[in-house]
Amino acid sequence: MINISGPARSPEIRSGSTANYLLLILVTVIWGGTFIVTRRALALTQPFTFLAIRFSFASILLAVVFNRRLRAVTPAEIRQGVFIGIILFASLAMQALGSRLTTASEAAFLVGLSVPVVPLIGLPLLRKRPSFQALTGIVISFAGLTLISTNGKMELHLGSGEWMMLGAALTSALHIVVISKFAPNSDAMNLASIQIITCATMSVAMVFVWHEARCVPPVTVVATAVIMGLFATAFALVVMSRVQQTVCATKATLIYALEPVWAGGFGLLAGEALRPSAWSGCGLIFTGVIVGSVRFSKSATKQKECAR
Secondary structure, eight states, X not given: OOOOOOSOOOOSOOOOHHHXXXXXXXXXXXXXXXXXXXXXXXXXXXXXXXXXXXXXXXHHHHHHHTHHHHHTOOHHHHHHHHHHHHHHHHHHHHHHHHTTSSOHHHHHHHHTTHHHHHHHHHHHHHOOOOOHHHHHHHHHHHHHHHHHHSTTOOOOOOOHHHHHHHHHHHHHHXXXXXXXXXXXXXXXXXXXXXXXXXXXXXHHHHHHHTTOOOSOOOHHHHHHHHHIIIIIIIIHHHHHHHHTTTSOHHHHHHHHTTHHHHHHHHHHHTTOOOOHHHHHHHHHHHHHHHHHHSOOOTTOOHHHHHTO
């Protein structure tokens, strides 16, 4: 069996938990803000073409910015980054394909299943039990996600699109867990760069495998992909890799659950209305994040708090 764990490497920076949480919240704001423009871009081009532009730009950007670090990349970081990149690509590909075969509310609900799945996957892979406080926050946040995405109806038809979104939820949860597994002993910038390069390579390959039209997309699509590559890909994945060196996977996924809340807020600015149940769902997600993330006992150590 191939060993992808590699030698231990101490993280360069151990910043405070407040700064970590704020960075992850910023990532969810970016993801929520790009939701509407991404859906509009995908209506004008093919999914793998869009992903290829997005990740190729992010790859070039990180290769330029972190070229000195990448020159010192270790074989272990390459193996880990490729492994994480394959998981990330699988999640994004299934989301892109599945979203075309199901309703937006069902897609959001199914992808939201990654929230309760993270601690389940993390138990055998990280060999750490999440705290009762964190699990309580997970349950509250998932209830909020349900209210936001199910449109008041608890009906769900499992067709091919729904199964793809379920696969996307599982791989999204796995992506969060494996970052927490490998990031503490790796260079966060190298880990993010390698997984983005892996996604770019696989996206370009899938353009040919999927027989997508090989023509230049509209300028608006290219611009959207470049912006996504800069903020929602390069910046977001660097932050994830770096912050999850010190923040456990369970608490990270609690914060990632804020994404649909920000998406709803940006939707309001774009003229979309939120249902009363969706407002309640947003409140529950915020409550879940607070319950699961805030340290109520001053004497509790970081190890106990995160159950890392």
